[in-house]
Amino acid sequence: MLLAIDAGNTNIVFALCDGDEIKARWRIATDPRRTADEYAVWLKQLLSLEKVKFKQVDAVIIGTVVPRALHNLSLLARRYFKVEPLVAGHGAAAWPMTLDVPEPDTLGADRGLNIIAAHAEHEGDIVVIDFGTATTFDVADYTGAYKGGVIAPGINLSLDALTGKTAQLPKIAIEKPDDDSVIGTTTHSQMLIGVYWGYVAMIEGLLDRTKKEIGRPVTVIGTGGLSALFPEGMFDAIDFDLTIKGLMMLHKQATS
Template identity: 85%
Template sequence: MLLAIDAGNTNIVFALCGEGEIRARWRIATEARRTADEYAVWLKQLLELEEIAFADVDAVIIGTVVPRALHNLSTLARRYFKVEPLVAGQGEAAWPMRLDVPEPETLGADRGLNVLAAHAGHEGDIVVVDFGTATTFDICDYTGAYKGGVIAPGINLSLDALTGKTAQLPKIAIEKPENDSVIGKTTQDQMLVGVYWGYVAMIEGLIERARKEIGRPVTVIGTGGLATLFPEGLFDAVEPDLTIRGLMLLHKEATKR
């Protein structure tokens, strides 16, 4: 059984995978100093709820954009699961697709994994929009080659900056406004309109510019926790587990080599 670990800037997702399916997934706040022993105590209880023992996990793959977390996650794999982990984009788990960018070594693991999974599930050129700490747009062509993308501030990051730098604006939770009006009546309504519909306009605008630049039909995939908040039709598909699927595919590819 495979344990796929997606370590992002805000959360780390542990997914238990078997026979090509995700059997269970758990999320914990990212803390680079959290030790392997702390992860093990937390995971042991969750695995027991699924009637899974440490010995049942025979492979671990890690995708991380937090370099400081890699050591402790790798130690977790070696000490408690008795396996040498694969690391996305490195060694045996090097990217199987062409990276058509001048600095391929700077590609974030989550972005490479998203493109890998998106190309495996869809034909043609693809734009993946991932709502994480940052909002990223990643483009791969019909051959699966990574062509580049866009990095923008994440929704919650923008909201935190807005409320943190203003004395009178309240903290609000990001959610879909009750109607389609872009004219807010209260301060909270106006903030929500600015963040929500502002992001919709940014996404629509960047996707439209990408379509024109690519010059071929494009499939747009939304992923990340906030992707489901946005209007139907903004994306051709919403796939919350895209990064984990990428880890599963990369593990399968690496073990064939």
């Protein structure tokens, strides 16, 4: 079995994969100080719930945008699973697509993995919008070549900045407003409208400009947990497992 690890700025997702199937997935807060031993104790309990032992995991692949977390995740693979991990974008797991940008080495692992999976599942030009710590737009043409994208503050990051820098605004949870009105009558509703409909307007505006720039039909794929909040029709598809699927595909290619 394959253990696919997606280490993001906020959370690390561990996915247990068997062939093309994701058997289980677990999430833990990202902490670069967390040791391989701590990961192992946590994972052992979760694997046991799936009736899986460490020795049944015979491959590990890591995609990370947190360089400081890579050492202990790699040590986890070597010490407890007795395998040398693949690292997305490096060595045998180098990116299989053309990176048509002036600084290809700066592409975040999650963004590269999203492009791999989205291109494999959708024809033509694609735009992947990932709602994570940052909200990212990534563009690939019909050949799968990465053409660039956009990085914007994530929804929760914007909300934290708003409440952290103001004395009287309360902390609120992001959710879809009760109706389509953009005139709030309470502080809470005004904040929710500003964040939610503000992001809808940003996404719609950037997508409109992106599609015009590409000049061909485009498939828009949403990923990340918050993608489910947005109006139907904004995306052609939503795939919460896109990054993990990219890790699975990259592992298969690197080992075939």
